[in-house]
Amino acid sequence: MIKYKLICQDCEITFDSWFSTSREYEKLKKKKFLNCHMCNSLNVEKTLMSPSIFKSKENIKVDVSSQKYKEIKKTISKYQEFIKKNFDYVGENFAYEARSIHYKNKKPPKGIYGTATKEDLKELKEEGVEVEIIPWVKDNTN
Numbered sequence: 001m002i003k004y005k006l007i008c009q010d011c012e013i014t015f016d017s018w019f020s021t022s023r024e025y026e027k028l029k030k031k032k033f034l035n036c037h038m039c040n041s042l043n044v045e046k047t048l049m050s051p052s053i054f055k056s057k058e059n060i061k062v063d064v065s066s067q068k069y070k071e072i073k074k075t076i077s078k079y080q081e082f083i084k085k086n087f088d089y090v091g092e093n094f095a096y097e098a099r100s101i102h103y104k105n106k107k108p109p110k111g112i113y114g115t116a117t118k119e120d121l122k123e124l125k126e127e128g129v130e131v132e133i134i135p136w137v138k139d140n141t142n
Helices: 022-030 067-086 094-104 118-126
Strands: 002-008 014-019 044-046 087-091 111-114
Touching: 002 022, 014 022, 067 087, 087 094, 094 111, 094 118
Parallel strands: 087 111
Antiparallel strands: 002 014, 002 044
């Protein structure tokens, strides 16, 4: 059995439906047996769907003593050092500063980095502003 998230292209309602195989969905679609339960439209398509994984976040433990963890942390630290040397830190004003640079069409002497909410980042990307999320680790060693 396979579960698909479907969307009606006419009324934009989404709903889940089970099929015996992926071919079964295609066969029913071709024969026009798939319809929206709200508006009865035949204009129903599959949407992107994330897999269902049952894993509790509470049970996830990172083995900080593992060699792989140490290598990854070292690599991230190198990136952080590079960013600190070559970019200007703008703190929580990142979204404002990024828009200022983007819309004024002038190249700053240095790139910028700072913090922003997921919503800010989504809006910036929708506006065509090039932004990236970089993992940041705090140095807890003295």
